[in-house]
Structures are given as C-alpha cells and as structure tokens.
Amino acid sequence: MNSTQGGPRESDVTATPAARATPATPRRPHAPDRRPRTSARPGPPRPAPAPSAAARDALTLLALPLLAALALPAAFAGGGTRRWFGGRADSQRAEAQAAKDAAAAAFYELDTAQRDLRISVETITAVDDSPAARRAVADFEALGRRVDEASGRYITAVDAQDLDRDDLEASAAARARTDLVAAKDELANVKRELDRFAAGLEPLLGKAETQLARLAPAVERARQALLAASNALDAVRASGLAADDLAARLAALSPELTKLNQGAGQHGAQPTLERAERVAREAAAIAAEAGRLPERAAEIDHRLVSLRTRAQALTTRAGQVEPVLSELRRRFTAACWQDLQEVPRQAADTVRQAELKLKDARAARDAQRWPDATALLATARALLNTTDEAVSAAGDRLARLNAVQKDPQGEIEKTRFAIRDAQRLAMTGRTTPDPRHARPLDEAVARLERAVEGLTGRHPDYWHFLTETEAVRSAVARVVARIREERGAGH
Template sequence: MLGDTLTLVALPLVAVLALPAAFAGGGTRRWFGGRAESQRAEAQAAKDAAAAAFYELDTAQRDLRISIETIMAVDDSPAARRAVTDFEAIGRRIDEVSHQYINAVDAHDLDRDDLEASVAGQARAELTRAKDELGRVKQELDRFADGLGPLLGKAETQLARLAPAVERARQALLAASNALDAVRGTGLTADDLAARLAALGPELTRLNQGAGQHGVPQTLERAERVSREAEAVRVEAQRLPERAAEIDHRLVSLRTRAQALTTRAGQVEPVLSELRRRFTVACWQDLQRVPEQAVEHVRQAEAKLAEAQTARDAQRWPDATALLSTARALLNSTDEAVSAAGDRLTRLNAVQKDPRQEIERTRFAIRDAQRLAMAGRNTPDPRHARPLDDSVARLERAVATLEGRHPDYWHFLTETEAVRHTVADVVARIREERGAAAGH
C-alpha cells in the first residue's frame, strides 16, 4: 500500500551477522597477547550489541510499516497523509544509521590473526557509535509509533467492521428476496419493490469485488446503505398483504360514508327553509350553497374512489392510498358543511329561547380571568387588563343587539365566542408569564 516511496534498502543482515571466519587456510590463530585479545573481545561484544540494535530497529520498522499500510487503506485525512510523510522521513533516517552500521562492520575484520589492539579499539568505538545511533533512531521510531495510536485504532476499527458489514448486506438482500418471493406467492406482484431490489444488484457486485478495489470507507458506506435499503424492501414486502387489506377496507368504508352523506345532504334543505322562515338573512346566508356543494363533493369523492379501486386492482399502492386520502378529505368537508346547518339551527333555537345562558357563560369567563389577573397584585398589568376591559365592552354591545325587533342571533353568538377566545388567550399568557417567573 505504501508504494516504492516507503521501500528501504534491503540490508544483508544475515551476511552482516555471519562474517568470514578468522581461520586462514585452516591454520591455527596467532595470538598476540592479552591486551589485543581483550580489545578483540570488547570489539566483538560491541559488534554483537550493534547487530542486536540493528535487528530491533529493522523489526520495529517492518511492524510499523504494516500499521502505516493499515491506516492508508482506510484513512485519507490530512492527519493520515502527514503520518505517511513522517514515516518516510524516519525511513530515510533509518537508512542513514543502517549504512553507518554496515560500514562499521565492513571496515573491520575482527577475526584477523594480526588484529592490533588499536585497530580493535577503533572498531569497538565505531560499532558502539553505530549501536547508539541505531538506538536513538529506534527511540524516535517508538515515539512516532505511539503517536499513531488514534489513527491506527480508528483504522483497525473500520477494518474490523468491514467483513461483518458486508455479510450483513448480503443477508439483508437475501432476506428481502425471500420476503418478495413469499408475497408474490399470495398473488401480489410487488413490481415496485422488485425494481428497488434489482437496483441493488450492481451494489452487491461491488461489495463482492472487495475493499481492495473500491476502498474501505467506500465499501463500508456501500454495505450499510445496501443493508438499509434491502431491509426497507423486506419490511414493505412483508407488510404488503396487510396494506392491500387495509386499502380494501378503506374503499368499502368510504363508499358507505359517501352514500350516507348523500342521504344527509338531502336533509339540509328543510333545515335551511326553517332558518329562512324564523331568522334574519345574516343567520343563514353563508349556508345557502351547502346542499349543492354537498352533492358535488360527494360526486367528486365517488369518482376518486373509483380511481382508487382501479389503482388497487393494478396494485399501484401509493396511487391508491393518495386517491383514498383525497376522497376522505372531500367527504370530511362535506360532513362538516352538512353538520353546520343542523348545528346552526340548534344553537339559534337555544339562544332565541333564552340568551341568558350564553351571556352568563361569557361573563363567567371574563370574571375568572379578572380574578387571575389580580391574584397577588394591587393593580392588574395593563397588558392583561386592557383586553379584558375591551371584552366586557364587546359583550355589552353584543347583548344590546338582541334588543331590536329582528335580533341577529348569529352575530350575537359569534361575538360571545370571540370574546371567550380573547379571554382564554389572556389567561394563557398570564399563566405562561408566571410559570416563567417561578422558574427563575
């Protein structure tokens, strides 16, 4: 993964550690006294120590190269690229001290019969310096390796996730395929789900090609996405029979409701006739078009239901669901309009018979809000008092409209309802402000 830039010079370690023997022509070694042999032994010990330091450094570098390759396989962040650059720089430093060591070994034949004490001492000094340099670079390499901990941990975590993630994606695709086969066995085509599953085929091919071709992060992301999408297909396939049954039920229910509303819409006209006969125009004029609108809305709803049935037969489930929602909305608005006419007559009858209940209900709401506004205060906050005072005046004006020969009872009802809404807003604001103050 690191490429040629991280390839160190191949060091002939075995050759270095196994130099030619000190026996000339099979003869016996010549001895030059104790001092020369003592210096030779010290030099040999220095050589052995340097060889051990060289071996440790070489082993550490090889191990660290594996860590760098692991990081590069997963991480392309600036920190990872910087780590690679730093490793290359340390590699060049390792080359330098390694050549220094090799030159020191090659420069001195410690097995020569005529090795002088001064030469052995020089060899010992050079080999000791080489060993010390190798040790210093080893320490530098160790510090660098310690600093790689977070990057290496992240890379190893991603690599550890890779194989399970790919396997989960394969299993998810298999489960989705099995679920699709099962639902087709019930007579449902599920063409849209089959198309979605087929679209994941090329993604499975890329997963099988491996992270070496597509990269670890990209392969992980692809595996997780394939798992999610395949699982969604599986869940929808398993739910499809239930969804079909639900749509069938809604079709029957909404058709029944449309028929009932057709009957109820026919009862609106007698209600309007009574409203026109007993109350002023303002009390019923907004309801004039309810009968014809109800008929039109029911007709539109029935048309949408027919389209929904066609979509359901073709197993176009999203279209069927959308059409059913449109039909339901049309029937809801029709229901509200038809109910409004009967509710209007009921409320007008009640207030015509005795408006005092509506008046007292509204006055009670105002008084309750006024008590709350004064709680714990000598004078109310103007922000609360002003809308409450306005509500009192508005209620009195509404009551005054009942004194005429042809009272507009609907105006009276809408005014009292508006007053209660205003009062409720003031109460909510007071409680919110006091709750916030108590929190502090």
C-alpha cells in the same frame, strides 16, 4: 600442518625428490654369498630381502598423497575452514566478528520494528484522514529516511572488510570493529526513535483498530440484510403480489454489494463501513415493507370499501340539506343562513370528485401501485371530510339557532362567567389591575352588552349574537393565558 596430526614431517614435504633419492651415508659393496649350494629340493621359504634406501624413498613419495588425504579430516576436526594464526590478529578478528554479529542483530530488530510500524500506519490511514493521521504519515516517512541512512551505514561497514580472509591484518580488523560498533549504535538509536513514535501512535491506532473491528461485522450484516430482503420479496411474490417497486429498490443495491465484496482495500475502510451501514438500513426497510405488503393490500381494500360507503352516505345527507335551509329561511333572518346557500351543490360536486378518486385508487390497487393507491385514497378522504363538514354545518346551525332563540340567557351567562373569572385572576395579589389586562377585559364587557342589545327587535340576528359571544370568550381566554404566563415567568 602439525606432525602430531599424523601427516608427514615438514622436511619430508619440502625436500625435493632428488634429495630424498640420495642416501645419507655411502653403501658398502654387496658381499658375495658364501653359503654352500644345495640341491634343488623344496624347503622352507627364505625371508624377502629388505628394500634398498632408494626403494624406501620411492615408497615414501607414493605414500604422500595418501597421508595427505588421511590428514585432511583431522585438519577440519575443529569445525571451520578459517586458518588462525594466533596472537593479536586473531583477537582483533574475533572482536570484529562479535561486533558484526551484534550489528546484524540490531539491523534485524530495526527492520522488524519498521515493518510492524508500517502496518500500524497503514491501518490508521485506511480509516482516518484527519490532520493527525496525515501528520503521522509524514513523520513515518521521515523516520524511514533515518532507517535507510542507518541501514546504509551498516551495510557499508559490513562490506568494508572481509573478516574471513586468512591474511586479515589486525589494524583492518580493529577498524572493522569500530565501524560495526558505530553502525550498531546508530541502528539502536533509530530503533528507539521508532519505539517512541509507535508509542505516540497508540491513540490513533486504537481508534483505527476499533473501526476495523466494526468493519467485518458491518459488511456481514449488510449481506444478511440483503438476503433477508430477497427472501421477503420471494415470499410476497408467492402470495400473488408483484412488489415491483421494492424489487427495483433492491436491484439498485446490487452495485453497493459489489463494492462491499471488493473490500476496504480498494474503497477504504471508512467508506466501506458507511456503505455497509447504509445498505443494511435500506435492505432492512425493503424487507420490512415487503413483510407489511399483504397487510397493506388488505388495508387498502378495506379503505376502498369504507370510503365508498361513506360517499354514498354523504350523498344521502347532502340531499337533506335543502329542507334544513328552507326552515332556516322561514324562521330566521338572511344573515343566519345566507352563507349556507351553496352547501347542497358543493356537497354534490365534492362527493362526485371523491368517487372519481376512489375509482382511480381501485385501478392503482389492481395494478399493485401501492403508493399511488394510498395517495388517491388520502385525497378522496379529504374531499369527503370537507363535504361532511359542510353538510353538518347546516344541521348544526339550525340546532344552535333553535337553542339560543329559546333561551338566549344561557349563552349570556356563560360569557359573563368567563369575564368575571378573568377579572378575579387579574386582581389576585393586586390593589389595582394592570392596564394591559384591564383594557381588553373592559372591551369584552362592552362587546357582550352590545350583542345582548342586538337581540331586541322583531327579527333579532341570533347568528350574529352567537358569533359575538364566542369571540368575546376567545378574547377573554387570551387575557387569562397572558396573565398566567407572566406570573409563571416572574415566579
């Protein structure tokens, strides 16, 4: 220790007790006290005799521990426990310590960058299974090995020398500084590689973050849609409707809700997002159908009444077909009415089938089997439509035959007008007609003439005449459509 710090001198510390007990010079013999003796009365106290040299040395030895204890705080006043010897060793030690601190900072930055990058890669892989995402994972694993190598070199450099040793040599400190600087540089290089890799991940990361941002709202929408569907079913049941089919569909979504609650961490972000959207759609459909259910029940009730009334009306009309057929038989040839002979029987059978379907529909409605009731009503309606057409055909036939018998010229002129109009269109912009158009029009003219000739005689077949003129007009209409289509394409 330094004597300026209040401690004992180095000679005092290193001297042996025996040496300290021996005086430096011989002492003189003690002279007898020659002062006169006095009586034993009290007087002022005499000063204490000065301690001998041996006593002084003994006191010195006793004071050493106390002085050392008092000197310790002063030794630590500089704030460190390290002993510095000065010179080149101290300089090398300081440079090595600075290199160690710089390497530690680089190691911390690299570790932080790797942790952040791992989060980014995990974000991408949670929602993206594309080749680009898989390639990013492989590249990140390769970078992880580079990070491990650089970190291992740094740890080796740190453990190679104890920079706090009192006897650290300057050469060892210099080697430590070189190794730590190299480790820091390698850590910085790997950090720059991580930064470049992170920059290349930005498109994939942005897409993944967009999908993840959609995930939570999508799951919440699915939950709200399920709640709305449940509330709608409760309201329907309160009105007296069972809605068992809708309840079964809602119950089937329960496992999907469980998976949504387990989250994307267990099932993946993209499957969770798709599941949430599917559940929301299905739940919304259930809620909508539940909301329409009272209206649907009322509509089914209305259709039941309406179709039953129509069946009764058709039964009455079917009974009127027979008088119409009697008049047709009496006034026209068999070809005019022979195909209508079975209409009364067919109408009665069809109406009977429709009534049975209506009865089944009523039972389905009472059991609240809404799809079955709707299907049965559609079948009954189709049967009644067929009956209506058959019953109407007899009356329509008689009306048309009466009209053409009274004035066949009107039907003839209507057909000739259609033919002439088509011929004018075929000649527009041409000096000669196109054979593809002229041939079917010529055939239509000949066919009309033959139909007119069939009206001669005592009992003409007016129904054949009507069917022929209709067929001629249909053939002419096809020619006109073809001409316009060709000219439109050419234009």
